[in-house]
Amino acid sequence: MADQLILIEGEQKMATDVPMSCTCGKVKGMIRGLSPASTNHVRCPCVGCQSYAHYLGRADDMLDEGGYSNIFQMNPRNFEIHEGHEHLAAVRITKTGPLRWYTDCCKTPLGNTFPRGGMPFLGVLPICTGFKGTSPEVVEMVGPVRAVGYEKPPVPFGSKLRTTLMIMRLFTKMMIWRIREGKSWKPFFDEHSLRPIKKPITLTDVEREALEAKVI
Ligand SMILES: [Zn+2]
Ligand SMILES: [Zn+2]
Known part of the structure; x- marks a missing residue:
């Protein structure tokens, strides 16, 4: 791991380059400049995230006992794929959900994006760094969980406030990345058309309902 001292929004943090790999090793790459300042670590218990874990058959790896996934949101241009592009695939669990x-x-699982390139956003599932979501190594890389996305009701006021602050922080970062670097396309979209480099899989209603039946 190569460490470098970087300055992000006035905060001095140690940023780390972390090797990225699928479990079997055919897809390999590097996540550049990971640090608590450059990312947004969240947890999500939503139906889409839980259904996705069941779709992949990896609920044991991706979900905790409450059905929560850990995700760290980052600038997608720092998520580099070096090998195994032919093994990339994308699914839309719901018609309006992320890719x-x-x-x-x-x-x-690698990460979640908008359906098209343009705005820089990538929500990474930590498994591709070799660690499960809440392991201390993930917290060391991207900091503690800042908030819960799509909290199950009833949602306490403190939790709502944390989520609002987290979303404001994320959107500020996305705007800074977009202004500084232009339209976002790496690593999952075509540079010119901004379309996904692989045609997304869509589920039938029957397939989606079968996955949702496993959601807690
Ligand atoms: Zn693999
Ligand atoms: Zn979710």
Whole structure:
């Protein structure tokens, strides 16, 4: 791991380059400059995230006992894929949900994006760094969980406030990345059309309902 001292929004943090790999090793890359300042670590118990874990057959790896996934949101241009592009796949669990990118060789989740390129956003599932969501190594890389996305009701006021602050922080970062670097396309979209580099898989209603039946 290469460490470098970087300055982000006035905060001095140690940023780390972390090797990225699917579980079987066919897809490999590097996540550049990970630090608590450059990312947004969240947890999500939503139906889409839980259904996705069941879709991949990796609920044991991706979900805790409450059905929560850990995700760290980052600038997608720092998520580099060096090998195994032919194994990339994307699924849309719901018609309006994110594109969820994974590897078709061993069903390792990589990250979630908008349906098109343009705005820089990537929500990474930590498994591709070799660690489960809440392991101390993940917290060391991207800091503690800042908030819960799509909290199950009833949601206490403190939790709502944390989520609002987290979303404001994320949107500020996205605007800074967009202004500084222009339209976002790496690593999952075509540079010119901003369309996904792989045609997303869409589920039938029957398939989606079968996954949702496993949601807690
Ligand atoms: Zn693999
Ligand atoms: Zn979710």
